[in-house]
Amino acid sequence: SRGSNGTTRVAVIAGDGIGPEVISSGVAVMRAAVDPSVGLEFEEFPWGSEYYLEHGRMMPEDAIETLSGFDEIYLGAVGWPTVPDHVSLWGLLLPIRRRFDQYINLRPTRLLRGVEGPLRAADAGALDITVVRENTEGEYSDSGGRIYKGTPHEIAVQESIFTRRGVERVVRYAYELATEKSGRLVGATKSNGISITMPFFDEIFREIGEEYPRVEATLMHADALAARLVLNPERFDVVVGSNLFGDLLSEITAAISGAIGIAPSANLNPEGTYPSLFEPIHGSAPDIAGQGIANPAGAIWAASLLLEHAGHAEAGTRVLDALEGALADGARTRDLGGESSTEEVTQAVLGRLKDAQ
């Protein structure tokens, strides 16, 4: 749905807490990175918790319809202490993810120069892992129920749903990505304990692997993989997992890359039939909201992913390079042990971008 004149239309949902602070930083960086003649248009939507407290819903009834006119969605964070978690999730994020069939959750992590990770052995540069998480099915189904409530015989059942189409498309995406990167792919399984869905996942992982003889593909049990990611993160490149395993493993990779304020996430509809959504992984951080000290790195990295997906790959790379350069120069917020404000980090990134032109 690229605009006819080549313009990329981006819907911006800055959201709550530090969301607007980091998003304005990311938008400034995107504007600086992309040649205005190529065109990048932003439109802001004031949806989220404040909207909910006023209207009883996180976004208007026709929000999905409105968003479908855009190429990409750039999101800050939604959620606030006075709004129940399930409201912010089910009222905004999940409908967007589902209606736009964003079946890939891409979570790249690197230990950027200037950032100290928690692992002793991890050197900057050695750590570069992308987790590809299935985003629409699997363990997070609403299928199941509870019986004999409140009795000693109470039972809760929740089904995992794996479809051939669902597994094939996420696994294929991961093989393609591994081909572009260093050619190593690990599939997260648990077929030693989960006897029906996981062998099905493994089977498809191997089948599709036959089409990619050059990718060095391995299946690893998710528990052992979790340990390996901490002990030898430098050995990993692309990791693909089901909705649950991808969720857990991507939290580990984000943690070893330094701080929650750095990591980005992309919810992709790779074909571009519908808009994809880009966001930092952190939440609204009410404790530091409004102080101008939020780390904009995650939002800026998410902006880099957005540009790449929107066909501005070169600009996306320049943004990530500028961010890394700024951090290495010492433009670091408090969560990274520095003293810079959000604005100072943003200016440092903009300065680096200017120098690169």
Ligand code: ATP
């Ligand atoms: P949610 O429940 O929506 O995830 P949250 O804000 O409680 O929201 P996190 O986003 O995980 O949860 O943040 C936890 C804490 O980490 C914050 O309270 C804040 O202190 C810190 N933090 C998160 N993001 C940033 C950031 N971008 N810059 C600086 N500190 C951050």
